[in-house]
Amino acid sequence: MNTDIAPVALIVEDEPQIRRFVRMALEGEGWQVHQSETLKRGLIDAGTRTPDLIILDLGLPDGDGITLIRDVRSWSPVPIIVLSARIDEGDKIAALDAGADDYLTKPFGIGELLARVRAALRRQHKAIGEASSKVVFGKVEVDLQKRQVLRAGQPVHLTPTEYKLLSVLLANMGRVVTAPQLLREVWGPSNGDNGHYVRIYMGHLRQKLEDDPAQPRHLLTETAVGYRLQP
Amino acid sequence: MAYHRGMHEHNPTPPDPFVRDGAALLACVGHGPGAARVVAAAARLAALAGSPWHAVLVETARTRALGEAARLAALEQLRQAQALGALTSVLDGDEPAAVIAGYARRHACATVVLARRACLPLPWHAPVTRRLARLAPQLDIVEVAAPAAHGRTTGASADAAAMPEPQDGAQPQPRRYLAALAASLGTALVALPLLPLLDVANVAMLFLLCVVLVAIRLGRGPAIAATLAGFAALVLAVPRRAYDVSEFKYAVALAVMLAVGWITARLTADLREQAEAAIGREARTRALYEFARALSVALQLEQVFEITRRFVERSFGARALILLPGSDGRLAWPEGERLTVMDMAAAQWAFEHLEAAGAGTATLPNNGHVYLPLRAPMRTRGVLAIRVAADADRRALLVPEQRELLDAFAALAAIALERVHYVDVAQEAVVSMEGERLRNSLLAALSHDLRTPLTGLVGLSESLTLSKPPLAEAQMELASALRDEARRMVTLVANLLDMARIQSGGVKLNLQWQFVEEAVGAALRVCRWQLGARTAATRMARALPLVRFDAALLERVLCNLLENAAKYTPPDARIEVDAEVDTRDGMLLLRVCDDGPGLPTGREDALFEKFVRGRQESPIAGVGLGLAICRAIVEAHGGRMRAFNRPQGGACFELGLPLGEPPALPSMDDEADAAAQDHVSHTQEQ
Numbered sequence: 001m002n003t004d005i006a007p008v009a010l011i012v013e014d015e016p017q018i019r020r021f022v023r024m025a026l027e028g029e030g031w032q033v034h035q036s037e038t039l040k041r042g043l044i045d046a047g048t049r050t051p052d053l054i055i056l057d058l059g060l061p062d063g064d065g066i067t068l069i070r071d072v073r074s075w076s077p078v079p080i081i082v083l084s085a086r087i088d089e090g091d092k093i094a095a096l097d098a099g100a101d102d103y104l105t106k107p108f109g110i111g112e113l114l115a116r117v118r119a120a121l122r123r124q125h126k127a128i129g130e131a132s133s134k135v136v137f138g139k140v141e142v143d144l145q146k147r148q149v150l151r152a153g154q155p156v157h158l159t160p161t162e163y164k165l166l167s168v169l170l171a172n173m174g175r176v177v178t179a180p181q182l183l184r185e186v187w188g189p190s191n192g193d194n195g196h197y198v199r200i201y202m203g204h205l206r207q208k209l210e211d212d213p214a215q216p217r218h219l220l221t222e223t224a225v226g227y228r229l230q231p
Numbered sequence: 232m233a234y235h236r237g238m239h240e241h242n243p244t245p246p247d248p249f250v251r252d253g254a255a256l257l258a259c260v261g262h263g264p265g266a267a268r269v270v271a272a273a274a275r276l277a278a279l280a281g282s283p284w285h286a287v288l289v290e291t292a293r294t295r296a297l298g299e300a301a302r303l304a305a306l307e308q309l310r311q312a313q314a315l316g317a318l319t320s321v322l323d324g325d326e327p328a329a330v331i332a333g334y335a336r337r338h339a340c341a342t343v344v345l346a347r348r349a350c351l352p353l354p355w356h357a358p359v360t361r362r363l364a365r366l367a368p369q370l371d372i373v374e375v376a377a378p379a380a381h382g383r384t385t386g387a388s389a390d391a392a393a394m395p396e397p398q399d400g401a402q403p404q405p406r407r408y409l410a411a412l413a414a415s416l417g418t419a420l421v422a423l424p425l426l427p428l429l430d431v432a433n434v435a436m437l438f439l440l441c442v443v444l445v446a447i448r449l450g451r452g453p454a455i456a457a458t459l460a461g462f463a464a465l466v467l468a469v470p471r472r473a474y475d476v477s478e479f480k481y482a483v484a485l486a487v488m489l490a491v492g493w494i495t496a497r498l499t500a501d502l503r504e505q506a507e508a509a510i511g512r513e514a515r516t517r518a519l520y521e522f523a524r525a526l527s528v529a530l531q532l533e534q535v536f537e538i539t540r541r542f543v544e545r546s547f548g549a550r551a552l553i554l555l556p557g558s559d560g561r562l563a564w565p566e567g568e569r570l571t572v573m574d575m576a577a578a579q580w581a582f583e584h585l586e587a588a589g590a591g592t593a594t595l596p597n598n599g600h601v602y603l604p605l606r607a608p609m610r611t612r613g614v615l616a617i618r619v620a621a622d623a624d625r626r627a628l629l630v631p632e633q634r635e636l637l638d639a640f641a642a643l644a645a646i647a648l649e650r651v652h653y654v655d656v657a658q659e660a661v662v663s664m665e666g667e668r669l670r671n672s673l674l675a676a677l678s679h680d681l682r683t684p685l686t687g688l689v690g691l692s693e694s695l696t697l698s699k700p701p702l703a704e705a706q707m708e709l710a711s712a713l714r715d716e717a718r719r720m721v722t723l724v725a726n727l728l729d730m731a732r733i734q735s736g737g738v739k740l741n742l743q744w745q746f747v748e749e750a751v752g753a754a755l756r757v758c759r760w761q762l763g764a765r766t767a768a769t770r771m772a773r774a775l776p777l778v779r780f781d782a783a784l785l786e787r788v789l790c791n792l793l794e795n796a797a798k799y800t801p802p803d804a805r806i807e808v809d810a811e812v813d814t815r816d817g818m819l820l821l822r823v824c825d826d827g828p829g830l831p832t833g834r835e836d837a838l839f840e841k842f843v844r845g846r847q848e849s850p851i852a853g854v855g856l857g858l859a860i861c862r863a864i865v866e867a868h869g870g871r872m873r874a875f876n877r878p879q880g881g882a883c884f885e886l887g888l889p890l891g892e893p894p895a896l897p898s899m900d901d902e903a904d905a906a907a908q909d910h911v912s913h914t915q916e917q
Contacts, residue, residue, distance in 0.1 A: 015686070017686075017688075017690070018683070022690065106686040107688075213752075214755075214808070223782045224741065224783045
């Protein structure tokens with residue numbers, strides 16, 4: 001991504017009012033915005049405009065947005081944020097598994113939208129500029145090289161599984177990670193039916209790292225989809 | 232009672248060794264007075280051996296000649312046997328022993344019970360028992376004595392004494408005899424003038440021809456009358472002088488004529504009766520066949536009614552009516568039919584007791600209808616009522632062949648009704664599946680169409696608050712209010728759609744083992760904005776177990792409860808969410824409480840009804856759907872929901888989720904973790 005000229009965003013969304021306010025919000029942040037109304041048009045624009053960000057509605061009239069994700073992922077790591085209705089949790093997980101970076105549930109606020117966009121871009125920057133060995137969120141400080149976790153300056157004991165879970169979330173800071181993905185990365189590929197493992201260890205992490213585990217500020221639950229580590 | 236085993240006599244012994252286990256018993260109900268005792272004895276023997284039994288009535292030319300009264304008496308005995316548990320039938324045949332032997336073979340009967348008959352000591356008058364023993368030596372034969380009061384039995388002698396009088400001819404009795412006499416007279420007019428030319432034997436042949444014709448047309452009695460008349464005419468007409476010369480020759484010719492005429496009359500009449508019986512059977516079979524064929528294409532109740540009515544009319548000359556039960560199990564009054572309360576009571580009785588009632592049956596025999604229950608394999612489908620107008624009809628319906636035909640009709644109609652019922656059921660299933668599909672796609676479309684403009688509204692109003700240059704304070708407030716109202720609208724629409732989905736049974740719960748703590752956290756984060764300045768505290772008991780629930784739906788419940796709490800409390804209220812285990816009920820309890828004004832007492836449960844709100848005229852927006860959905864969702868999880876006021880003030884909504892057997896914890900990891908724990912703490916200390 002070239003930082004000298006305005007970054008390019010592509011909105012693939014059939015609803016003009018939604019397109020309009022998403023465009024206004026992104027333009028307010030200095031983006032140059034292109035819009036596609038259909039999946040077909042979106043596929044073409046994704047190729048020709050070489051956007052730095054794609055915002056994609058999953059419920060397009062002429063096809064499944066997941067095909068666009070797969071297509072784009074085959075040649076570009078560009079961040080893709082998916083817009084979807086509340087009841088389609090399965091669709092969200094499918095989109096994330098297909099390579100989408102994040103999702104927003106309709107209706108969503110502009111604050112939410114911009115936060116997701118920033119998180120996605122930051123992650124990409126970091127991937128290019130190599131991660132620093134120290135990560136900080138809230139009162140928690142993680143030294144990735146020493147594998148050390150401090151909370152308000154005090155060392156916190158994490159079991160290896162807890163640490164592994166935390167490190168996966170850290171690697172995806174600000175981004176939702178689906179429960180199946182966490183299971184795969186922490187416990188290995190043969191644990192598809194043990195969704196409760198993730199929940200139990202997530203509970204442990206919250207007990208150790210959050211002020212109020214019942215109202216977490218950083219280790220957030222994305223209901224029926226997965227988890228997000230909010231900086 | 233005397234027992235015959237094959238041809239051998241035995242002393243009376245207890246009956247059970249003679250009635251072979253498992254093999255059926257056959258009672259031959261005769262036309263004589265012994266019939267009642269045969270039925271009683273057979274019933275007792277069958278009960279002792281615990282074996283099934285049959286009762287048959289064998290009708291031959293001879294028994295038909297006994298007349299209608301004897302026949303009805305015999306049929307009454309047959310019905311008695313049926314009431315005592317026998318399978319009954321009426322058999323036609325010439326030779327009773329052969330008929331009985333055949334029936335016993337076909338139905339695996341090992342023992343035959345019949346009445347003893349008095350017989351003439353003539354070689355061709357062997358009793359049925361002996362002939363039966365000869366035909367079927369493997370059969371045990373039990374002979375029952377006739378009652379002493381009626382010493383005379385209906386053996387061959389009774390047969391000879393009874394004047395044969397067939398009932399089934401078209402013409403009344405006296406006219407048929409007159410016709411027979413007229414035929415003889417006519418023959419005499421033609422034949423007697425020929426006497427001088429022909430031999431007496433030849434003229435007698437003409438009379439015999441006349442007798443044969445009369446027997447065929449008019450039956451046995453008139454034929455015998457014609458024989459006697461011809462004989463008399465010939466005796467009178469033969470010239471006196473002829474007697475002196477060859478008296479003996481004439482006497483022989485006349486005697487032979489009398490004998491041949493007599494035998495011919497009986498044989499011909501027997502043949503005719505058998506042919507008539509065969510025609511009757513054939514007609515019944517054909518009626519049944521045609522009825523079945525007509526019913527096989529019926530797809531609607533009305534068709535079954537119409538076909539049944541038509542065929543009963545054709546076969547019995549009576550009006551038929553099908554009564555169907557309503558949803559309450561009572562037969563419904565048919566429209567446009569004049570039935571009395573008594574009629575309906577009789578029909579209901581037949582329906583409930585699965586037995587025929589009304590005319591000609593043991594129950595309410597004076598009723599104007601016969602009521603037959605329509606028994607189908609799955610259940611009784613209704614009652615077939617047949618109007619019995621006159622006594623003649625009543626008798627016609629009593630005849631077992633007719634009753635059997637009627638029962639067969641009822642069985643066919645019942646099966647047709649059941650088939651029609653299942654056709655309806657299948658169609659309803661298809662319609663309901665279609666309906667569900669339609670409903671789901673409608674809800675999906677509705678949900679999309681409602682959510683899309685709302686998303687625009689929320690986003691655009693928020694854009695307004697963020698617009699540059701910033702809005703003046705008053706406009707900013709308007710824009711914020713616009714945004715919040717739009718978001719409320721989103722919740723409302725979501726509630727409505729969820730309610731519709733839950734009500735239509737279209738919700739599949741995505742049940743997972745998880746912590747309620749997570750659901751509480753997610754709900755508080757998502758719905759936080761609704762609480763405004765109110766504080767929200769959580770109090771979770773330690774070590775809450777995993778429970779199975781649908782996270783998205785539980786989040787909806789909690790959001791609704793939070794929204795509800797926010798709506799009915801002052802802006803500085805304190806809202807508390809707490810969770811604990813109730814081991815007594817096996818529930819995990821989750822409570823959302825506030826310190827607001829509380830619930831109207833006495834109406835706590837009504838709050839969960841759809842469109843019910845605490846106060847009818849409330850300035851607070853909402854239709855009261857939120858709590859109804861909460862309850863629907865919680866109950867779909869097998870839980871329960873209640874509302875109460877806290878003793879220290881404020882309302883409390885409590886939901887219970889059933890505790891289950893949570894899946895195993897990742898124990899191997901724990902061991903590895905425990906082993907690694909030291910290592911981690913060690914490195915941390917460095």
